[in-house]
Amino acid sequence: MTNGQKSANDIVKLARAQDRPTSLDYIEHVFEDFIELHGDRTYGDDKAIVGGIATLEGQPVTVVGIQKGRNLPDNIERNFGSPHPEGYRKALRLMKQAEKFGRPIVLLVNTAGAFCGVEAEERGEGEAIAKNLLEMSDLRVPIISIIIGEGGSGGALALALADEVWMLEHTMYAILSPEGFASIMWKDSKRASEAAEIMKITATELKELDVIDKLIPETFNGEDLDQEKIDRMIQKALVEKLTELKKLTVSELLVKRYERFRKF
Numbered sequence: 001m002t003n004g005q006k007s008a009n010d011i012v013k014l015a016r017a018q019d020r021p022t023s024l025d026y027i028e029h030v031f032e033d034f035i036e037l038h039g040d041r042t043y044g045d046d047k048a049i050v051g052g053i054a055t056l057e058g059q060p061v062t063v064v065g066i067q068k069g070r071n072l073p074d075n076i077e078r079n080f081g082s083p084h085p086e087g088y089r090k091a092l093r094l095m096k097q098a099e100k101f102g103r104p105i106v107l108l109v110n111t112a113g114a115f116c117g118v119e120a121e122e123r124g125e126g127e128a129i130a131k132n133l134l135e136m137s138d139l140r141v142p143i144i145s146i147i148i149g150e151g152g153s154g155g156a157l158a159l160a161l162a163d164e165v166w167m168l169e170h171t172m173y174a175i176l177s178p179e180g181f182a183s184i185m186w187k188d189s190k191r192a193s194e195a196a197e198i199m200k201i202t203a204t205e206l207k208e209l210d211v212i213d214k215l216i217p218e219t220f221n222g223e224d225l226d227q228e229k230i231d232r233m234i235q236k237a238l239v240e241k242l243t244e245l246k247k248l249t250v251s252e253l254l255v256k257r258y259e260r261f262r263k264f
Contacts, residue, residue, distance in 0.1 A: 005222065006170075009193040011202045012178060014170035015149050016112075021227060023050055023065025023108040026148060029231040030238070031056055031063055031106075037094060039086075043123060046087030048079045048115070051094045053103070057239050062098035064091045064159065065108030068149065081150075082115040085128035088158050092132050099139050104242045107145040107159040112177060114155030129158040136161040137261075138254065142245035144238060146216075147171045147203075163245055163257050165211075166237070167203035168230070169218040173211070174201040211264070 006014070014020070027034050031054035038045040051064035066083060069075030091107075098105050114125055136143065145162035151173035167173060174181075178192035181199055185191075200206065203215045216233055218225055245253065 007193075008172075008196040008199070008202050008205075009178075011170055012172055012192075012196050015172045018070075020110075020149050022070065023067045023110060023148065026108055026146075026231070026234070027054065027063055027065065029228070030235045031061070034063065038090070040089035040093055042089055043086040046079075046084045046090060047077055048081055048083040048111075049087035049091050051091060056106075056235070056242070059239075059242070060101075060103050061242075062094055062103045062105045063108070064094055064105070065148075066111045066156075066159065068110055079115055081111045082113060083111065083155060084115050084120050085123045085125045088114070088125075088128040088132050091159060092128075092135055095136065095139060095143075099141050102141060104142040104246070105139070105144070105162075106238060107143065107162060109145060109147045109151050109156045109159050110149030111152050111155045112150050113152040114158070126154075129154045132158040133161050137257065140250045140254070142242055142248075142253065143257075144241060144245075146234070147173050147212075152177060161257075161261065163253065163260070164213040164241060166214040166216055167206065167212050168216045169203055171203055172196075172201040173203075173206055174199055 034052055034054040036050060036052040048067060049064065050067045051062065054061055054063050066081050067078050068081035069078040095105055114120065114129060143162040145160040145165045147167040149171055151171065153176050156173065178195040178199060179189040181195040182191040183189045185195065200209065203212065206212045207215045214237065216230065218230060
């Protein structure tokens with residue numbers, strides 16, 4: 001499959017690009033008055049996940065994002081955007097706080113996957129992800145999740161059980177990396193580019209399959225759009241969709257969210 005002139009493997013490379021805007025970049029340019037909140041109140045503060053309170057055209061919202069670094073030292077500090085369990089617990093704490101105060105939730109996803117080290121398993125990585133999925137299914141406020149880079153495995157899904165899931169044009173969303181797929185299927189991770197072409201992981205393919213609800217363009221007539229234009233599109237789309245979702249009763253919101261995921 002191709003996306004315009006770009007193959008799925010090209011999309012994977014663009015999704016992973018070092019100069020791709022991070023969650024904090026989008027928080028800075030799409031929202032206002034951001035106040036970052038820290039810690040899971042259980043173990044510590046995972047810097048691979050950032051979150052807090054902001055405003056969106058004057059409306060209070062809670063924003064949570066998975067944060068990759070902008071350079072090597074920053075990536076080391078952010079664990080290359082692979083959250084530990086305390087990161088997911090921090091995200092859930094902020095989402096539950098949003099529910100308490102009636103704030104809509106916007107989630108920004110960019111991760112190759114949750115951290116798979118021994119210490120993460122010792123602190124309950126699988127349980128933390130599963131609890132996010134369980135709790136998010138019943139949150140009584142609107143939730144929108146946007147894939148802004150890589151959307152990898154359960155580490156991405158833990159911030160993507162939302163009323164709507166959006167993807168930027170040059171992003172990927174998959175159950176595992178193309179390298180992992182190739183290793184399992186052919187015992188050869190070097191065939192990752194071949195795997196990418198058959199996995200259906202691009203925004204165009206997933207929109208056609210109704211796995212995602214909206215594709216946000218990053219190009220027009222083959223030319224890259226200015227990042228400021230992309231930011232404004234995201235801002236406008238968020239305002240419109242949150243206004244629409246806020247008109248629903250809590251029961252209607254939860255039923256629609258349930259039906260969205262049951263159809264898979």
